[in-house]
Amino acid sequence: MSTQAPEQSSAEDAPVAMSARKRPSAWSRFWRAYGLAILFGVAMLVLWQLWIKVFHVPKYLLASPTGIIASLQKDWSKYLAPNLWPTLSEVLIGFAISVVAGVGLAIVLHLFTPLRRAVYPILIGSQTIPIVVLAPVLVILLGYGLLPKVVIVALICFFPIVVNGLDGLRLVDDDFIRMMRTLDASRWAIFRKVEFPGALPSIFSGMRVAATFAAIGAVFGEWAGSSQGLGYLIQASTPNLQTARIFAAILLLTLIAMALFGLVSLLERIFCPWVSRGGAL
Amino acid sequence: MGEQSIGLTDPGAPGSADDSVGIAFTGVRKAFGDVVALDGVTFQIERHSRIGIVGPSGGGKSTLLQLTAGLLEQDGGTINVEGETATLGRLSRCAMMPQRDLLLPWRTALENAMIAMENRGVAKKDARAKTRPFFEHFGLAKFEDVRPDQLSGGMRQRVSFLRTLMAEKDILLLDEPFGALDSITRGQMQEWLLRALGDVPRTVLLVTHDVDEALLLSRTVVVMSARPGRVVTVLDVGLETDGLSRREIVTSPEFIELKESALEAIE
Numbered sequence: 001m002s003t004q005a006p007e008q009s010s011a012e013d014a015p016v017a018m019s020a021r022k023r024p025s026a027w028s029r030f031w032r033a034y035g036l037a038i039l040f041g042v043a044m045l046v047l048w049q050l051w052i053k054v055f056h057v058p059k060y061l062l063a064s065p066t067g068i069i070a071s072l073q074k075d076w077s078k079y080l081a082p083n084l085w086p087t088l089s090e091v092l093i094g095f096a097i098s099v100v101a102g103v104g105l106a107i108v109l110h111l112f113t114p115l116r117r118a119v120y121p122i123l124i125g126s127q128t129i130p131i132v133v134l135a136p137v138l139v140i141l142l143g144y145g146l147l148p149k150v151v152i153v154a155l156i157c158f159f160p161i162v163v164n165g166l167d168g169l170r171l172v173d174d175d176f177i178r179m180m181r182t183l184d185a186s187r188w189a190i191f192r193k194v195e196f197p198g199a200l201p202s203i204f205s206g207m208r209v210a211a212t213f214a215a216i217g218a219v220f221g222e223w224a225g226s227s228q229g230l231g232y233l234i235q236a237s238t239p240n241l242q243t244a245r246i247f248a249a250i251l252l253l254t255l256i257a258m259a260l261f262g263l264v265s266l267l268e269r270i271f272c273p274w275v276s277r278g279g280a281l
Numbered sequence: 282m283g284e285q286s287i288g289l290t291d292p293g294a295p296g297s298a299d300d301s302v303g304i305a306f307t308g309v310r311k312a313f314g315d316v317v318a319l320d321g322v323t324f325q326i327e328r329h330s331r332i333g334i335v336g337p338s339g340g341g342k343s344t345l346l347q348l349t350a351g352l353l354e355q356d357g358g359t360i361n362v363e364g365e366t367a368t369l370g371r372l373s374r375c376a377m378m379p380q381r382d383l384l385l386p387w388r389t390a391l392e393n394a395m396i397a398m399e400n401r402g403v404a405k406k407d408a409r410a411k412t413r414p415f416f417e418h419f420g421l422a423k424f425e426d427v428r429p430d431q432l433s434g435g436m437r438q439r440v441s442f443l444r445t446l447m448a449e450k451d452i453l454l455l456d457e458p459f460g461a462l463d464s465i466t467r468g469q470m471q472e473w474l475l476r477a478l479g480d481v482p483r484t485v486l487l488v489t490h491d492v493d494e495a496l497l498l499s500r501t502v503v504v505m506s507a508r509p510g511r512v513v514t515v516l517d518v519g520l521e522t523d524g525l526s527r528r529e530i531v532t533s534p535e536f537i538e539l540k541e542s543a544l545e546a547i548e
């Protein structure tokens with residue numbers, strides 16, 4: 001051993017954020033983050049219910065919260081569940097395709113600058129085409145099955161993922177890249193060890209935005225032509241004035257979107273443990 | 282020094298016939314658009330010597346380091362780094378330690394320190410095994426598997442310095458290595474680096490705006506002017522530092538005298 005160790009530990013060496021600081025329990029953190037939102041939501045539901053009671057709103061005009069719950073129980077096995085699975089699979093398959101294609105395209109465009117210059121402006125321009133009007137065209141092209149819906153979901157989700165992914169890859173600090181170059185890193189090593197991990201949080205925020213769009217895409221696709229799915233159920237229930245059933249279907253659609261959003265956030269926590277975020281789902 | 286030298290393996294003899302020349306700048310000029318950062322910079326650095334470069338900020342000191350490392354190409358003059366004059370050749374000789382520690386937040390301290398070995402194709406397992414012993418020597422024992430956000434500023438800079446060392450390059454370019462630290466930590470780190478560099482048979486080029494830091498850590502101090510940066514004077518330091526604390530060195534009459542002439546040259 002050297003007698004002249006360059007550094008003895010000092011007060012400055014105290015680890016900054018080891019487990020020393022006591023963290024509040026998971027439950028109290030959850031309550032802090034979402035308590036007010038939950039209270040506000042419940043208050044709105046109560047108001048909604050009272051409104052219908054006090055003003056005697058007919059139930060075919062506006063469903064009440066209790067009416068929606070009743071519909072969920074009554075219509076679950078005959079109407080809701082059979083139509084939930086087709087929509088859920090459209091959303092999940094379309095979303096998965098858009099993640100793979102979106103992240104893949106972002107990487108390719110980032111690594112090949114001339115290609116980015118050629119493709120990126122057209123990609124932005126293509127976003128001015130309303131996807132809604134593409135839905136009937138895709139149904140004509142691809143039929144009434146699962147495929148056109150999956151394509152529409154993927155098209156809607158694709159854009160935010162590509163744009164966020166590209167931004168994340170491009171905005172990596174040049175100092176990191178210079179540092180890596182003096183440490184013998186190849187272009188590929190810089191991408192794999194610096195740019196890609198650095199862009200991951202950005203890719204996940206693109207995925208979160210996409211997650212909220214995915215269910216909308218599925219409904220558009222179903223409205224353009226289908227015989228199943230929650231969008232179809234809403235369409236079919238309208239002439240019969242089954243308002244509570246329509247609301248129940250809408251509730252399930254929002255639950256799909258929220259679950260997908262939660263799944264993306266969970267994946268981000270697993271894959272980006274270094275990102276600290278307070279309270280986000 | 283003791284047998285636990287942090288010299289690693291000798292990065293190998295330089296390609297040129299003259300082994301004593303580490304780095305030679307001849308009439309180096311660099312402009313960014315209309316702004317001339319450096320003009321007519323000429324000086325030589327002996328192999329395995331320690332040079333401090335001081336001068337006002339914006340005087341092109343960091344540019345000089347990036348030119349040396351081959352991260353930038355000069356507009357005029359030549360830069361000879363152990364016989365290498367092309368940018369890629371220069372890059373292969375130099376490792377740079379930046380002002381900000383630039384540790385990758387998704388890697389543990391150990392994984393950060395060993396990244397240059399990984400880049401050279403050493404298997405992760407071997408790179409780990411080879412890097413781990415240095416943590417104790419650097420006052421980082423038990424922090425090998427901790428992520429950078431759980432380390433203090435001084436510890437992060439030590440990991441950053443270790444990462445630079447593990448590149449096993451003959452030339453270390455230190456760009457304001459402690460510029461981001463508070464003054465107390467800074468003093469501690471200077472003292473630590475003074476001991477650490479004593480073990481290292483490397484050419485060290487230290488850029489700083491802190492005259493004390495340059496005088497303490499280097500054998501020769503090059504004073505540069507404000508933009509366009511040129512060499513104003515070269516001071517031979519040669520202070521006795523063995524067995525002395527930082528406080529004893531920086532308060533000695535010789536040190537004060539050198540500091541006075543350095544500050545005079547900067548003005």
